[in-house]
Amino acid sequence: MLSQLPINLARVSKENIDKEVLRLAIIAELDAVSLYEQLAAMTENPHIRTILLDVAKEEKTHVGEFQAMLLRLDQQQKEELAHGEEEVEELVGSK
Numbered sequence: 001m002l003s004q005l006p007i008n009l010a011r012v013s014k015e016n017i018d019k020e021v022l023r024l025a026i027i028a029e030l031d032a033v034s035l036y037e038q039l040a041a042m043t044e045n046p047h048i049r050t051i052l053l054d055v056a057k058e059e060k061t062h063v064g065e066f067q068a069m070l071l072r073l074d075q076q077q078k079e080e081l082a083h084g085e086e087e088v089e090e091l092v093g094s095k
Contacts, residue, residue: 019077022070029066032059 005024012020036056040049071078 019070019074022066022073025066026063026070029059029063032056033063 006027007020007024009017009020009024033056036052036059040052040056043049043052071081
């Protein structure tokens with residue numbers, strides 16, 4: 001779990017700080033999704049499982065929000081994300 005930042009934001013250039021903040025936020029949200037889904041799989045209490053999976057779903061929304069903002073700030077990230085999607089379609093076909 002992310003209790004410490006994996007990078008030192010003080011060393012990030014001013015022009016890149018917002019992008020790195022968003023990337024760290026995405027990492028934290030994905031970490032939370034993984035944690036909640038793992039805990040849901042472990043519990044035998046269906047009510048706890050329901051709550052954990054609901055919270056995990058909300059965290060996925062947060063990932064989308066941070067990613068959408070990142071793509072507004074980082075054109076290269078946007079282009080590479082599109083290239084990644086194209087490669088998946090080439091390898092496994094469309095949805």
